[in-house]
Amino acid sequence: MTEAALSYPLTRARLDNGLQVVVAPDAAAPGVAVNLWVDVGSADEQPGRTGFAHLFEHLMFQGSANVASGEHMATVEALGGTVNATTSSDRTNYFETVPRGALELALWLESDRFSSLAITAENFEAQRQVVKEEKRQRYDNQPYGDLLELLTAQHFPPEHPYGHLTIGAMADLDDASLDDVAAFFDTWYRPANIRLVLCGPVTGDEGVALAERYLGGLPARPGRAPRDVPDPPPGPPTVVSVTRDVPHPLTYLSWATPPAAHPDQPAIDLALAILADGNTSRLHRRLVRHGDLANEAHSASLTHRSTRSVAALLARPVEGVPLPRLSDAVLDEVARFAHEGPTDEELARAIAQYEREWLWELATTAGRADAINEAWLLHGDPGQVNHHLADVLALDAGAVAAAAGRWLAPASAQQLHYHAEAAA
Amino acid sequence: MIRPDVTLSQAWHFPTPTVMSLPTGLTVWHFHLPGQHLATFELVLPVALAAEPRDLEGLGTVALHAIDEGTVSHPDGRIGELLEAQGATLHGTARLRYTTFGGQAPTRRLPEVLRLFVEVLAEPEYAERDVAHHIEAQVAAYDSKLASPGPSARLALRRELYGAEHREGRPAAGTPATLGQLTAADAHAWHRRHFTPDGAVLLVAGDLPDPAPLSRLADWVGPGRGSGSTPAPAPDGRSRIVVVDRPGSVQATILIGRRSVPRSHERWPALRLAGHAVVGAFASRLNLELRERLGYSYGIGGGFSPGVGESQFTVGGSVRTEVAADAVARLLDGLELRDPFTAAEIDDARRYLVGVAPLANETSADIVGQASALAAAGLDAGYMNRHFADLGEVTPAQATEAFREEVRPGTLTVAVAGAAEELLPALAARGLAAEVVDLRD
Numbered sequence: 001m002t003e004a005a006l007s008y009p010l011t012r013a014r015l016d017n018g019l020q021v022v023v024a025p026d027a028a029a030p031g032v033a034v035n036l037w038v039d040v041g042s043a044d045e046q047p048g049r050t051g052f053a054h055l056f057e058h059l060m061f062q063g064s065a066n067v068a069s070g071e072h073m074a075t076v077e078a079l080g081g082t083v084n085a086t087t088s089s090d091r092t093n094y095f096e097t098v099p100r101g102a103l104e105l106a107l108w109l110e111s112d113r114f115s116s117l118a119i120t121a122e123n124f125e126a127q128r129q130v131v132k133e134e135k136r137q138r139y140d141n142q143p144y145g146d147l148l149e150l151l152t153a154q155h156f157p158p159e160h161p162y163g164h165l166t167i168g169a170m171a172d173l174d175d176a177s178l179d180d181v182a183a184f185f186d187t188w189y190r191p192a193n194i195r196l197v198l199c200g201p202v203t204g205d206e207g208v209a210l211a212e213r214y215l216g217g218l219p220a221r222p223g224r225a226p227r228d229v230p231d232p233p234p235g236p237p238t239v240v241s242v243t244r245d246v247p248h249p250l251t252y253l254s255w256a257t258p259p260a261a262h263p264d265q266p267a268i269d270l271a272l273a274i275l276a277d278g279n280t281s282r283l284h285r286r287l288v289r290h291g292d293l294a295n296e297a298h299s300a301s302l303t304h305r306s307t308r309s310v311a312a313l314l315a316r317p318v319e320g321v322p323l324p325r326l327s328d329a330v331l332d333e334v335a336r337f338a339h340e341g342p343t344d345e346e347l348a349r350a351i352a353q354y355e356r357e358w359l360w361e362l363a364t365t366a367g368r369a370d371a372i373n374e375a376w377l378l379h380g381d382p383g384q385v386n387h388h389l390a391d392v393l394a395l396d397a398g399a400v401a402a403a404a405g406r407w408l409a410p411a412s413a414q415q416l417h418y419h420a421e422a423a424a
Numbered sequence: 425m426i427r428p429d430v431t432l433s434q435a436w437h438f439p440t441p442t443v444m445s446l447p448t449g450l451t452v453w454h455f456h457l458p459g460q461h462l463a464t465f466e467l468v469l470p471v472a473l474a475a476e477p478r479d480l481e482g483l484g485t486v487a488l489h490a491i492d493e494g495t496v497s498h499p500d501g502r503i504g505e506l507l508e509a510q511g512a513t514l515h516g517t518a519r520l521r522y523t524t525f526g527g528q529a530p531t532r533r534l535p536e537v538l539r540l541f542v543e544v545l546a547e548p549e550y551a552e553r554d555v556a557h558h559i560e561a562q563v564a565a566y567d568s569k570l571a572s573p574g575p576s577a578r579l580a581l582r583r584e585l586y587g588a589e590h591r592e593g594r595p596a597a598g599t600p601a602t603l604g605q606l607t608a609a610d611a612h613a614w615h616r617r618h619f620t621p622d623g624a625v626l627l628v629a630g631d632l633p634d635p636a637p638l639s640r641l642a643d644w645v646g647p648g649r650g651s652g653s654t655p656a657p658a659p660d661g662r663s664r665i666v667v668v669d670r671p672g673s674v675q676a677t678i679l680i681g682r683r684s685v686p687r688s689h690e691r692w693p694a695l696r697l698a699g700h701a702v703v704g705a706f707a708s709r710l711n712l713e714l715r716e717r718l719g720y721s722y723g724i725g726g727g728f729s730p731g732v733g734e735s736q737f738t739v740g741g742s743v744r745t746e747v748a749a750d751a752v753a754r755l756l757d758g759l760e761l762r763d764p765f766t767a768a769e770i771d772d773a774r775r776y777l778v779g780v781a782p783l784a785n786e787t788s789a790d791i792v793g794q795a796s797a798l799a800a801a802g803l804d805a806g807y808m809n810r811h812f813a814d815l816g817e818v819t820p821a822q823a824t825e826a827f828r829e830e831v832r833p834g835t836l837t838v839a840v841a842g843a844a845e846e847l848l849p850a851l852a853a854r855g856l857a858a859e860v861v862d863l864r865d
Contacts, residue, residue: 030782070707077780078772078775080780101430101433105427105428108425133675133720136675141677143568247564289500296561316564352509352510353508
């Protein structure tokens with residue numbers, strides 16, 4: 001068997017209240033991953049209310065009818081489990097991995113907060129401050145902390161659903177109120193908007209029965225309407241230059257790429273890897289190892305569910321090399337790549353690396369549960385995890401070159417020149 | 425709905441490796457982990473960075489990072505291409521007391537990957553331009569650390585705890601001044617002296633029922649002279665409050681710490697539990713106070729982390745500048761542990777530290793990471809199971825006493841990266857005298 005044929009049997013069910021369940025049994029796993037994706041993210045926020053989906057995620061740990069503030073996390077940890085939550089543009093994810101004997105308790109904890117969330121004014125205020133500290137720690141107090149915001153602004157106008165960061169704006173966090181909590185819960189936290197994946201030593205029948213027992217009682221409500229997100233208006237590529245107190249200058253070249261589930265996305269990933277992933281990549285060989293233009297080059301891909309995604313190449317110049325010159329050199333390599341396509345060896349390497357990274361993502365029950373939920377939300381099919389790698393392995397050089405030609409055209413690259421103050 | 429009962433199963437055990445001693449002096453720990461199709465391997469070289477010449481610090485890091493840029497047989501990046509084609513990735517860290525170097529690859533490709541890994545170990549090219557590239561990368565990384573609050577606070581704390589005169593008080597990867605002196609010849613010399621199988625340990629884990637591929641490692645022959653030597657321990661550091669000035673910073677990044685006892689000390693199990701209860705858990709005393717009650721911080725974390733021959737106790741977190749002095753005062757106050765630990769606190773800590781072990785050791789990388797730390801400290805893989813048993817014996821009174829003995833008021837060092845102009849007077853107003861330090865001194 002090659003790893004490409006690696007397959008996880010999945011049991012799928014929909015409860016009467018609309019909540020959907022997938023069970024991925026793994027008898028040998030050390031614990032059960034409980035992974036809930038709520039179909040709401042920062043792309044659902046209104047202007048002036050940014051950051052609320054994420055703030056709300058924090059509030060989900062602040063107590064419910066039978067669970068005190070903070071008790072959810074403390075309880076799971078004291079069972080030898082791990083627990084947390086994350087929010088993105090597209091979804092809010094609550095997850096814990098617990099010993100099999102604590103699975104029912106974990107589902108009960110979820111059931112309690114999804115049916116009787118109870119937030120006090122004091123808890124709300126404390127979490128507002130915690131989230132503001134999170135924003136400072138991740139962005140405002142870090143070198144290059146505004147980079148993601150600048151990049152986003154090159155692709156989306158501020159009022160666009162994807163035009164702001166999930167963490168939100170300080171002013172909006174200050175304006176958020178306890179009164180918003182009930183309405184937000186009522187609008188979004190409905191069973192029909194929840195996907196539950198259980199992965200670990202639990203059979204399909206057991207898992208579905210447990211989901212029914214603990215979450216089947218949530219009142220049925222209509223699920224959300226699909227997002228109607230306009231693609232951002234096409235504009236001419238821009239060159240944005242900023243100067244900041246950072247140690248090094250950088251150039252970011254970025255492109256609008258298709259939504260996350262678009263069939264070209266894997267080929268774009270391979271193209272970015274061949275261009276800029278590691279010391280064997282084209283940009284490293286041509287600009288770093290043999291070019292004396294850059295000291296490092298990397299790629300990044302920020303995929304979106306309901307609108308265009310963003311792919312980026314970044315490079316740090318050798319001292320004295322102006323950012324426009326480095327940017328041109330990067331674009332020359334991208335153009336050459338789209339024209340020539342990858343060599344057989346380059347493609348084989350990129351695919352071998354992709355395979356390892358994919359196996360790594362699936363190596364833990366928590367990682368597998370999350371990959372299943374992602375496949376489910378983006379592709380409408382949790383079973384996509386079982387053929388994703390085979391799809392990637394089937395890509396040929398022509399497909400990768402075509403994707404690069406279509407989505408990474410040098411003439412449509414947005415440029416962000418991030419200058420360092422001292423060197424300016 | 426009634427809160428369900430929990431049934432926890434029997435104790436989990438850290439896997440037992442098959443240990444092989446090769447004629448070259450290399451010891452191999454082989455963990456067969458059914459179902460783990462991604463194998464992890466890591467070499468532990470017992471070389472302390474104290475072996476670097478004082479004016480060439482960073483040499484261990486550069487020699488390690490440049491090692492896989494080319495080999496004599498496959499120069500100019502070719503070896504990297506061959507490794508990547510096998511789905512392998514390599515990574516390494518030159519730590520102050522030992523160096524690790526290893527990687528990951530699909531298990532079915534491990535035999536070929538280990539053959540290439542041996543080639544990397546045995547015949548690195550160290551081309552001038554590759555070494556120069558890695559020197560530049562380390563200089564850039566140094567500048568990035570000094571520009572970032574967390575790494576700045578860590579560098580400052582380490583310098584206080586070990587002293588700038590001791591190797592462990594200085595940056596592991598050197599400074600621009602020392603990195604600027606390095607040459608490819610130095611990298612070659614470091615490699616010849618310290619990359620030798622004699623005295624090294626190789627950890628391999630994955631779905632590998634057959635140990636035959638590991639025999640490849642016997643092909644790695646070095647100069648045959650083990651380089652392990654124990655550097656003189658650093659004298660006790662200073663207990664003071666230092667501030668790394670970051671004018672205009674919206675947060676202060678606080679790191680409090682002290683050096684502490686090694687794993688072998690009788691108090692160690694009690695300290696692990698105490699550290700978790702004070703600052704390790706989400707529901708730790710300090711996180712509940714500063715995050716959940718006061719909303720000062722995104723999170724306060726820390727605990728006792730073991731090393732070679734000693735351990736470190738640390739407490740850290742970032743808070744907005746306006747409340748930073750109050751946060752430092754509250755953290756120091758909490759660490760005085762006026763209220764003894766309750767039975768519930770110690771039971772929860774124990775259940776977490778023992779109970780999370782199967783999840784924390786789910787992958788081949790987890791097992792190798794843990795085993796690597798043990799091998800570096802001269803311990804066998806059975807240590808983990810003895811440690812779990814020891815944790816079961818600690819009483820709340822023992823945890824309280826151990827923590828109070830070890831973390832005595834006045835023995836802690838505080839490093840804060842933030843806006844000195846605001847922090848100094850605010851700290852002084854609480855009776856906390858602080859001094860500004862310059863990491864570039």
